[in-house]
Amino acid sequence: TKNNNLEVARYIxxxxxxxxxxIGMMETNVSLFIWGSMVIFVAALHLYTNASQVSLPIxxxxxxxxxxxxxxxxxxxxxxxxxxxxxxxxxxxxxNPADEVRIGGGGYNPGHGKGxxxxxxxxxxxMWTYKQHQSLHNATGYATFALxxxxxxxxxxxxxxxxxxxxxxxxxxxxxxxxxxTWIVVKYSNAFFMGFMIPICIGAHGWFxxxxxxxxxxxxxxxxSKYRSDYIRLHVHHAASASVLVLGPGWLRVILxxxxxxxxxxTPFQDSVDVIRAQHTSFLLTSVLLLFQLExxxxxxxxxxxxxxxxxxxxxxxxxxxxxxxISSAVLGVDAxxxxxxxxxxxxxx
Numbered sequence: 001t002k003n004n005n006l007e008v009a010r011y012i013x014x015x016x017x018x019x020x021x022x023i024g025m026m027e028t029n030v031s032l033f034i035w036g037s038m039v040i041f042v043a044a045l046h047l048y049t050n051a052s053q054v055s056l057p058i059x060x061x062x063x064x065x066x067x068x069x070x071x072x073x074x075x076x077x078x079x080x081x082x083x084x085x086x087x088x089x090x091x092x093x094x095x096n097p098a099d100e101v102r103i104g105g106g107g108y109n110p111g112h113g114k115g116x117x118x119x120x121x122x123x124x125x126x127m128w129t130y131k132q133h134q135s136l137h138n139a140t141g142y143a144t145f146a147l148x149x150x151x152x153x154x155x156x157x158x159x160x161x162x163x164x165x166x167x168x169x170x171x172x173x174x175x176x177x178x179x180x181x182t183w184i185v186v187k188y189s190n191a192f193f194m195g196f197m198i199p200i201c202i203g204a205h206g207w208f209x210x211x212x213x214x215x216x217x218x219x220x221x222x223x224x225s226k227y228r229s230d231y232i233r234l235h236v237h238h239a240a241s242a243s244v245l246v247l248g249p250g251w252l253r254v255i256l257x258x259x260x261x262x263x264x265x266x267t268p269f270q271d272s273v274d275v276i277r278a279q280h281t282s283f284l285l286t287s288v289l290l291l292f293q294l295e296x297x298x299x300x301x302x303x304x305x306x307x308x309x310x311x312x313x314x315x316x317x318x319x320x321x322x323x324x325x326x327i328s329s330a331v332l333g334v335d336a337x338x339x340x341x342x343x344x345x346x347x348x349x350x
Contacts, residue, residue: 034336049295066127076250090253092268092275099162112159170276190328194287197321208310209238256282266340277338
């Protein structure tokens with residue numbers, strides 16, 4: 001009987017280990033399939049819009065772009081208005097005292113949230129006044145560019161430290177048993193590459209939007225030309241593209257709140273390591289959504305304007321950023337869909 005019990009125990013142990021290995025392999029294969037599908041979809045979308053001679057009629061003129069941008073704006077700023085009025089955060093992670101100062105302000109720190117709120121209000125104003133109240137649009141345009149420049153500098157010197165090194169470190173802890181050092185944090189930062197690069201892309205679109213209202217057909221500043229209407233149209237394109245990217249953090253929260261948390265076993269504000277898995281998935285989905293919106297704006301351009309070097313540069317830049325984020329996540333072994341394994345037993349509590 002003792003030997004029989006020992007054999008049963010060995011069998012159960014082997015079976016449990018085998019099931020664990022098989023389940024792990026299945027999860028890995030599913031993640032690789034999803035990562036591969038995302039890479040193919042992003043590449044196919046980029047190549048199609050690059051080769052297509054078709055224009056989207058719903059984004060064919062500035063008024064239609066303004067309407068689409070305003071609808072996008074209302075949806076993407078909802079998480080921030082909820083936070084302002086109720087204090088409810090859709091990120092799933094509670095800010096520590098230092099990060100609360102970085103976002104909300106305090107002392108000599110003006111805070112990230114105030115600047116971004118003013119920028120969103122300025123973008124709404126610019127969209128609303130374009131064509132309908134052109135003189136007001138022109139009068140406040142330079143102030144909006146200055147505010148955008150300030151926000152980008154604030155992100156680089158202040159808000160980025162709510163992201164680094166905490167989020168890459170938490171993601172590494174979700175997959176590694178070893179002590180997480182500086183090099184590991186650098187490696188896992190690639191899984192959030194979109195988050196680091198989005199300010200650069202916003203800055204590029206903002207700069208080109210600014211320059212396109214000054215350039216003539218030969219690229220010289222201060223001269224009028226018969227092609228000036230084309231450059232005004234390109235100004236609208238880059239301004240709308242910058243607005244899409246500015247709203248990325250809002251879409252990240254919407255996706256996290258209504259898709260990732262309900263569709264996974266991750267619970268907000270319970271376990272930091274679990275929540276970072278969900279946030280990473282939302283990062284990836286947001287980057288693809290933003291790519292789709294930017295490609296739609298691209299197809300709204302007349303075909304001749306799609307050959308503009310600045311338009312091409314911004315498209316290639318965001319395409320490479322999205323692909324780098326997806327491929328890096330796959331190489332690092334990050335789950336495509338969050339599989340929360342700690343369930344309250346691991347990770348830092350918030």
